[in-house]
Amino acid sequence: xxxxxxxxxxxxxxxxxxxxxxxxxxxxxxxxxxxxxxxxxxxxxxxxxxxxxxxxxxxxxxxxxxxxxxxxxxxxxxxxxxxxxxxxxxxxxxxxxxxxxxxxxxxxxxxxxxxxxxxxxxxxxxxxxxx
Numbered sequence: 001x002x003x004x005x006x007x008x009x010x011x012x013x014x015x016x017x018x019x020x021x022x023x024x025x026x027x028x029x030x031x032x033x034x035x036x037x038x039x040x041x042x043x044x045x046x047x048x049x050x051x052x053x054x055x056x057x058x059x060x061x062x063x064x065x066x067x068x069x070x071x072x073x074x075x076x077x078x079x080x081x082x083x084x085x086x087x088x089x090x091x092x093x094x095x096x097x098x099x100x101x102x103x104x105x106x107x108x109x110x111x112x113x114x115x116x117x118x119x120x121x122x123x124x125x126x127x128x129x130x131x
Contacts, residue, residue, distance in 0.1 A: 045102040047128035058088060060116070062100040066108055077111060084119035091120035099127045 043064075060080070061069040068075050075083050088094040096116060100109050109126075116124050 043102050044099065044127055044129040058094060059097045059099055060112060062098070062104050062108060062112060064101040064103045066104065068112065077108075077115065080112065080115045081119045084116065084121060088119075088121065092122055094121060094123065096121050096124040097127055098124060 058071055061072075063069075068077060068080060070080060070083050071087060073083075084096070085091075088096070098109070098112060098116070100112075113124075113126075
């Protein structure tokens, strides 16, 4: 006696799977906090006590070659104080970050800090990377 075997095909509906994947993608895209960093390439010095910060603030960047950028625009050291005074509305409450490459001469970094202080900025920090 021959047995007839009926073949049953399982049809999977992938529409709900696609919906779930698209919803997850949308969720992660909307909840991720993206911060645009300037396109100026520098290597920050290491520090054991560095804090990770993702807030956007006014920034001075010093490249390995000694170029200065204030809020993503190139400036000279002699014009830095005037640019800070013109572009920061409230010196008492403004917070300025100094981001210097690890190979920058310490004399240039000290000169930049002096210009920041002479401009009247009370709150500033030097950015580092955690080891």
